[in-house]
Amino acid sequence: MIQVRWGAVRPDNRLWWVYCRRKFPIYFEHSRVLEVGSRSVNGPIKDFFEDCDYVGVDPVPGPCVDIVGLAHEQTFEDKFDVVISASTLEYDRHWKKTLKKMAESVSDSGIIILDFACVYGQRDKESLYDTYNSIRAGEAIKILKDAGIIINEFRYLHTFAGYDTPLDLPYGEALIIGVKDPVSNERTVFEHMAPDDAMPLDATFAYVVACYLWSRSVSPDDVYNYDRLIYIRSHFEYLKSSDIPNLKKVVFVLNTDRPEQDVEAVLSVAKEYHIPYDVDYIVRKNINGSYGAWEDAAKKLVETDPDIDYAMFLEDDYVPVRDDFMRFFQDKFDGETGYVCQFWTNANVGKYHAGMSNGMLDLYKARSIMAVNEQRLFRLSGRTEHQHLVWNQVYFLEYLTKKYMVKDVSDYKQPFKDVGGVLTCWGGPGDPFIMPL
DSSP, rough: OOOSSSSSGGGHHHHHHHHHHHSSSGGBOOOEEEEEEESSSSOOGGOOOOOEEEEEESSEEEEEEEEESOOOOOOOOOOOOEEEEEEEGGEEEEEHHHHHHHHHEEEEEEEEEEEEEOOSSSSOOOOOSSBBBOOOOOHHHHHHHHHTTTEEEEEEEESSOOOOOOOOOOOOOEEEEESSSOOOOSSOOOOOOOOOOOOTTTOOEEEEEEEEEEEOOOOOOOOOGTTTTTTHHHHHHHHHHHTTTTTEEEEEEEEOOOHHHHHHHHHHHHHOOOSSSSSEEEEEEEEHHHHHHHHHHHHHHHHTTTTOOOEEEEETTEOOSTTTTHHHTTTTTOOTTEEESOEEOOOOTEEEEESOOOOEEEEEHHHHHHTTTTTTTSSSOOOOOOHHHHHHHHTHHHHHOOOOOOOOOOSSSEEEETEEEEEEEEEEEEEESSSEE
């Protein structure tokens, strides 16, 4: 018999189920649902579903358990629209048979949603087994594919959030969405399936600009000397003339020493352009430079916009020149990647170093970091002095890299000279997709 200590859904995994419901809302209503390992300890997944024919299977009697027994031994008369399992497979010595049974039990165009631990030899004295199963996400995915399941999304979290664990233990959480023989019908249409572990093609974005409205070190003939809103205008012009796929919100973070005057000026610029996107503003002092702006913007998006999956961070003096510029970042994402930026290497100080703060952040992964890091996402100096900008640049991704990878888009680059020295511009020679102003 299998004892599932954590129950149906751990608190730190609720975000995953919130995300799945938001991504596929039609499956969470009026559906036939099978949950494997359904006994509720920390709160039932069943609560995420409305008006559904819900069947829960678990070897142990308890709340939300309709059938007591091993899932792979069950026979169901009808197929299910949705088959799910949370924090269960790692305790199931028959997990391979269970996965095959789940794939057999889902109807055509139905979905399978999983979260399970990838743990190697960690002992759990409260379970009836001496060890967890050493499940590799890739092996589980192969079993599903061999059973006719197409992987729509795969994410991998490097560590469990909120549990005391040995630091030398290689384990994490696999999150998977699969679909059975997708066909066009009234329920859903999967016209394009994403690669196994890539960013889903229907992912949504926020376009975030860090606007520096203090005095700048620019050349005497720089247009900023005559119009301190010139960079903001350039972003509005781009946004008005572009059709960016899945862009849901634009956020201007105003780093300013005269907030009332600058906010009024920026709002007047916004009225001139009438861009076809929801626009939000964050007003702040210039603490931590652009890195502080990214922190404030990410926190607000996490708190107020759960339907937005990724945030694209742009310095105000870098403006895209093509509608599909985000795809260069999208191509770099996989289940282990939390941030994609212009330049990523090892700094001489021995810490990871992001050469440019322009980059794309996975907000789902940001939420998981903030949940266990006192609501902090980036490591910042908390200072305004210019000399601390290098400190911020070197260390600001340190919290994120404890769990996730950072990837580089430098293979799309075109060198150019700027006031601060030799920098890098996105886009290949003759084909740039983000240009400096």
